[in-house]
Amino acid sequence: MFLHGTSRINAEGHLEIGGCDVTELAKEFGTPLYIVDEALVRQRAREFMEAFRKTGLRHQVAYASKAFCTMAMCRLTEEEGLSLDVVSDGELYTALQAGFPAERIHFHGNNKTPDEILMALDANIGCFVVDNFIEMQLLNTLASDKGKRVNVLLRITPGVEAHTHEYISTGQQDSKFGFDLGNGTAFRAVEQALAQSNLKLLGVHSHIGSQIFEVEGFRMAVEKVAAFAIEVRAKLGETFSVINLGGGFGIRYVEGDTPLPVGTYVQAIADAMISTCLEADYPLPEIWIEPGRSMVGDAGTTLYTVGTSKHIPGVRKYIAVNGGMTDNPRPALYGSKYEAVLANRANEAPTEVVSVAGKACESGDMLIWDLNVPEVRSGDLLAVFSTGAYNYAMASNYNRIRRPAVVFVKDGKADLVVARESFDDIIGNDMIPERLRKQAVSK
Incomplete structure (x- = not known):
């Protein structure tokens, strides 16, 4: 056992x-x-934070709240010094009601509604992870209407897909998420983002899979994303200040699952980023990651x-x-x-x-x-x-x-x-139209 x-x-x-x-x-x-x-959740949070401190890199560790989102979990996340990812107005509302600092909230999602974007703008959240061209234009327009300039990352699909022990270097093009790196869409997205007066482009975001038990997929992702950053600097003169490498760190469910220590994942990411950037004389960006499952x-x-x-x-x-x-x-x-x-x-x-x-x-x-x-x-x-x-x-x-x-x-x-x-919770939102209500029996 x-x-x-x-x-x-x-x-x-x-x-x-x-x-x-x-x-x-x-x-x-x-x-x-x-x-x-609770002690184990806090231990995991501290392992991620300490692992990054050891690398010397600027960093943000953001808990991916989609894994488990309650007000108490948001409070714990805030106490441990982490940032927070949300993917809906419900998760955002939960975080705000829990008193989570809005400037440490990142908003993900492939189909953010205008109401969700407005809610996040009014809260002054720290960053939007932009997923497509329609969202980019909508966010810029709504931010302009409110006289705000907002931080954004562009979600890109880097052509690396990793699940457990399997890595596919040409996969992930067929995804509902993000701008594709391989066909030039990601580069066009950078060009358009830079042209939006109410968006401040910090960098890019990628996510390669889930339940990952090895580091090779993360190394491959770093190399591809960093190569893209280097290309953007060469062609557009823009240097990314942030690269977000998502989550996917595995946990043990059953015998045979072999997750690595948190520090092993983090060190592999750091080593790959440092070596790639040094070779290209590229300023080391701030590294963001998004543990969810591996936290809770x-x-x-x-x-x-x-x-x-x-x-x-x-x-x-x-x-x-x-x-x-x-x-x-x-x-x-x-x-x-x-x-x-x-x-x-x-x-x-x-x-x-x-x-x-x-x-x-x-x-x-x-x-x-x-x-x-x-x-x-x-x-x-x-x-x-x-x-x-x-x-x-x-x-x-x-x-x-x-x-x-x-x-x-x-x-x-x-x-x-x-x-x-x-x-009462079960029927709390139920309504019976008047025509279906029981009529009083006349005597």
């Missing part, structure tokens, strides 16, 4: 996270329950209660939990794999293999196939690990199932940061 962060098995044989016995958390907050190991993924655990079971002799045994694809759609969407343990009997030896089904009315609502566990009983608590990223963020009310609560645990204390949805 692999335990992340502060997780351990206590003397009672129960899983403990952040000094909190999860069986007690289940009694206090109910299940399903998202549990976030393995700090999250989802706690369920086992309900029913079904044994098909010679085929498999299903156990059903009181959550599923509504709180974790990733297995249904991507075939994602997870590890889990019976949290109330965590020191007992496995005696059977089960498959974990969710409660949604969908045959595809399966969380884990073929999990080794002690003989499972109704009422047992199942803890699924590494659910901190894209679980709460992608949760839904399918079947009108209420979304779970979220707690931060640290030093033996559990703080509720998102309340469990109520039945």
Whole structure:
């Protein structure tokens, strides 16, 4: 059994996270329950910051809030000195309501609406990551209307695609994001951005993939993006002050996942940037990165209660939990794999293999196939690990199932940061037209 962060098995044989016995958390907050190991999140943030400090490069580490966005998470991010990426007005509103400094907010997205842009302009956010020509013109016009000049990065697709151990040097042209580097679109975007009087071009942004376990893809991206910066300087006389290399740093979900230490990724990026710039006598830009999953993924655990079971002799045994694809759609969407343990009997030896089904009315609502566990009983608590990223963020009310609560645990204390949805929350936005209302029965 692999335990992340502060997780351990206590003397009672129960899983403990952040000094909190999860069986007690289940009694206090109910299940399903998202549990976030606050100390591990802070540790990851500090690892990124310290790794960059060691390189001596100017830098910004921006937490990609799409992975897990709550007001408490925005506060934690601010306390650790990170910047923040948002991709919608909802994420922006959450950050602003949490008191996150607007000047450290970066706004991403391939289809920002006029209302979203206006909201960000009014908040005086630090930077827009411009994704296409239509957005560029719209942003310039709206900024002009407000008498503002705003910082922008241009998102480019550098022709490097990286996922886990696979790297494709000619890939990523077919993407909904960004200006393509290979066909000259990115260069034209720079020309047009420089011509906009209300845009201040800082540099470029790129993102090459997710769950990356090696450094070669980042090296390739640095070389391509830096070569583009050098070309822009030579042809247009413009020197980029910022190069943003995105995120994609991997985490451990299951045995066989082999993420590198944070410092290894950062040092590889720094070394590639320094050597490329020195060779071309190019001023070292400020480096920005955007960890999301790698900040919160393995700090999250989802706690369920086992309900029913079904044994098909010679085929498999299903156990059903009181959550599923509504709180974790990733297995249904991507075939994602997870590890889990019976949290109330965590020191007992496995005696059977089960498959974990969710409660949604969908045959595809399966969380884990073929999990080794002690003989499972109704009422047992199942803890699924590494659910901190894209679980709460992608949760839904399918079947009108209420979304779970979220707690931060640290030093033996559990703080509720998102309340469990109520039945009133479920119908809170519903309306019944007058014609469908029950008419009083006349007597």
